[in-house]
Amino acid sequence: MTEFDLAEAPIRELNSRLHKLPPDTNERAWRIVNPRGAHSIAVGLTLPIEVRIEGHVGYYCAGMNKEATVVIDGQCGWGLAENIMSGTVRVTGNASQGVAATGRGGLVVVEGDAGARCGVSMKGVDIVVAGSIGHMSAFMAQRGRLVVCCDAGDDLGDSIYEAVIYVGGKTGRLGADCIEKEMTAEHVADLRAPLERAGIEADPTKFRRFGSARKLYHFNVDHADSY
Amino acid sequence: MTVDPRNLRESATFPREVLAEIHRAADQGVYDIRGFGAKRRLPSFDDLVFLGASVSRYPLEGYRERCDTNVVLGDRFAEQPIELKIPITIAGMSFGALGANAKEAIGLACTAMGTSSTTGDGGMTEEERRSSKTLVYQVLPSRYGMNPDDLRRADAIEVVIGQGAKPGGGGMLLGQKITERVAGMRDLPVGIDQRSACRHPDWTGPDDLTIKIEELREITDWQKPIYVKIGATRTKFDVPLAVKAGADVIVLDGMQGGTAATQDVFIEHVGIPTLPAVRQAVQALQELDMHRKVQLIVSGGIRTGADVAKALALGADAVSIGSAAMVALGCNKPVHVEDYYAIGTEPGFCHHCHTGRCPVGVTTQDPALEARLKPEQAGRWLRNYLAVMTLELQTMARACGKSHVLNLEPEDMVALTVEAAAMAGVPLAGTDWIPGRI
Known part of the structure; x- marks a missing residue:
């Protein structure tokens, strides 16, 4: 295990070392201590290494991640794993706004709660939140699954495209063009997969499913009040 | 009954084009969406002229003496700034809006001329990366096709806050332009209208932008210059905020963009013209002592080498062209005229980029139409045009006695209208008067 102390060296040095790792590196497990809310920790990773961050992090932790498994043992600021391509990012505490914003693949797990705009413009990522999420989540969500084990705030799925939202608890007001859809056995199976990958224990049969009514896919003047 | 033309008085408030638009809106129930930029007359670089050398200034020999055009962009923080042979770059235009052949042609022309091209909404295509020696990768609010591998293989990164045609708008x-390839790059279904968000999904405000830029620098190991593109509106505030956020280069797009x-209502009624925006941006940079340290690229209605020269004289470091x-x-070339008619327009008036039926194969995804644009041939046309603009630019600079085009200065120009004098901050021709200054 390679240990890196952010009290002793700057973010630049950490990210530089992580980026310079060769594909066949033996440094496949990293422990980062004293993050102290710093931004852009472990961004732009490209290898299947494991990075454990012990403490709270600021904005964009594990941003644009590919292949790597990043665990944050603490709380997260904005844009956790934004535009993630693949790999897994997990936070043991809460995450702030824009979790996995525009994420295109991989898995993001929040063991606590997530703030507003969770999964905004998501493009294929799977997001599993053990707690609740804030308002305007999955705004313009294009692809992927947003799984919320507890409650979702107002304007869920506003202007959603083809992403799927599963909610275990209560929902507030739904966003424009977002509707509740039938939860069939097929969807229960579809939900079981990300829950198992995330290691979150929840009964998929208790969830409700939300998605696009597809009424805003082409402009129609009679839907103008939805725009 | 015979109509007496003396009794036909057209309303200034409701002229025929306004009546027609109201009728169209009533018929269709949707606002007019179109391509191209502002079509109405605006104060522009045409309202400025150069004061060529005479007794008080010494010109350079037009065809013999050296007049350099090279420019370095992004040397504030980036370890690998961009070095261009000419200060005329190609603006971001999306794959999706443009076909792949057009993107490739642009790359070929830019490579031949030693300048840069720019991606657009929808991501980077292999064709444009392969054909462009220097390629700027846009990070837009939609993040369609956003890929960290493309960030790393770009030569510069442009964070797009807005554009001149629609500052504040997405x-x-x-849907007619959303083919399988376009849809695939954007992670969306084929054939549906694709909205691009008007603001970024993971940051709000200048303090967040600072952190976002830092993230992009970290991902790319501080190698790439980071541009910030703004639509010209509150330029005097936006430019200092972009500088504070850490931009290496500011791209300023006026409403003619x-x-x-x-x-249509957005294109024609939001934003300010390029002319006053340049002056405001340069002034803001000078007040921060950052002029020439953070470079300024100006776009929006640049058509000739004279336009380029005037933008540089006002203090820009380079320009960017899209429509031109x-x-x-x-x-708008008068070929395949029947296909212009088929979409309800004719050469010289076409702004039907949105239809996907571009008769000359530039803004289309239709294979048959796109095949009309041969990358090598069209690239040669654009290369020729860039070469002509550069020669024109050098002609202006030499006439003003400048051995480098960046040595052009506001004192080399006067304005033909009071409005242009006030906006550009140069004297009205034949006077010492700059409106607004004592």
């Missing part, structure tokens, strides 16, 4: 690529598909580059590729 984009719209209509083009678009692939935006509401498309015209060089064949946009």
